Amino acid sequence: MSKTRVDDMLIEMIEPKIREINEKFSNGEKLTQDDINTLLLKSQYNHINHLDDKLNETVETVKNLEHKFDKLENQYKSDFGSLKNEYKSDFDKLENQYKNDFGSLKNEYKSDFDKLENQYKSDFGSLKNEYKSDFEKLRQEIETTIQKALNKNMMLLITIIGVFLTLSKLIDKF
Numbered sequence: 146m147s148k149t150r151v152d153d154m155l156i157e158m159i160e161p162k163i164r165e166i167n168e169k170f171s172n173g174e175k176l177t178q179d180d181i182n183t184l185l186l187k188s189q190y191n192h193i194n195h196l197d198d199k200l201n202e203t204v205e206t207v208k209n210l211e212h213k214f215d216k217l218e219n220q221y222k223s224d225f226g227s228l229k230n231e232y233k234s235d236f237d238k239l240e241n242q243y244k245n246d247f248g249s250l251k252n253e254y255k256s257d258f259d260k261l262e263n264q265y266k267s268d269f270g271s272l273k274n275e276y277k278s279d280f281e282k283l284r285q286e287i288e289t290t291i292q293k294a295l296n297k298n299m300m301l302l303i304t305i306i307g308v309f310l311t312l313s314k315l316i317d318k319f
Contacts, residue, residue: 156190163187 166180178186 156187159183159187159190 162180162183166176169176171182271284
């Protein structure tokens with residue numbers, strides 16, 4: 146950012162007062178709060194100008210970096226494009242070879258896989274039928290055991306409640 150006319154006008158406005166303060170200070174006179182505020186204003190203005198200069202330097206540096214990055218990007222695109230073209234035919238050949246090899250392997254082993262799949266289905270079906278009745282019996286046994294346990298617990302609960310009620314009635318009578 147560069148200095149504006151407002152900056153120049155502000156510094157011109159306080160410059161006479163600054164000279165007056167310098168004379169007072171040189172003569173050993175006491176400075177007023179207004180004098181100190183004016184000096185602080187000048188100091189802040191100088192600080193702002195310094196920051197503006199640094200900002201200008203930073204902006205210029207960023208522009209230079211952007212230019213360098215643009216050059217690098219263009220170089221990268223160029224280099225990558227030439228590498229891409231250089232190896233594209235090799236990759237195309239490799240891809241075609243892979244497709245051919247994979248296709249022949251697929252055809253070669255397809256019948257073996259079909260036979261294995263049919264054998265698996267047959268074996269699994271017979272195992273399923275063989276163990277289906279065993280699993281059904283086991284399920285029924287588990288259900289029966291659970292039902293018996295529930296019935297037993299229910300009877301025990303009813304008995305305990307009956308005993309508790311009987312005891313509470315006996316206690317109430319005494």
